[in-house]
Amino acid sequence: MGMLEEDENLKGIEHIILLSQLAVLRSGGGIQAFMNEKAKRLAEADEIAVINSGVPYTIVRAGSLQDKPGNQRGFNFKEGCAGNGILSREDAAAICVEALDSPAEKGLIFEVVNGEETVQNWSELFSSLANSGNQD
16 A cells, blocks of 8 residues: 555545455464465555545455355454455445445444345444444
């Protein structure tokens, strides 16, 4: 996220949305953890850069991204779910698009995987997540 280090690159930006794999990278153990160490450091640096940018942000910590059709299952937004769950790439993209219309006042970070919860109103969901302590 080197572009976020330059203030002039942030002019006119009203909301940053970051799709992060940090929860997945943190959950690995053994040789997998060793192999993912560089990716984990980069993901952490990306999140820190977004948080420190001064621009309202939404960080979507997705489970392991899968090449499966979206809109086939619901969601799970429980803290800790992304470390072991999966999320369709199409669903991840749809969540990011929905977040465009619901910027947090300062910042919102949440985890998501495919699950059983259906979302009727994304703005209400993001507001609920922010009120549950996920807002920075």
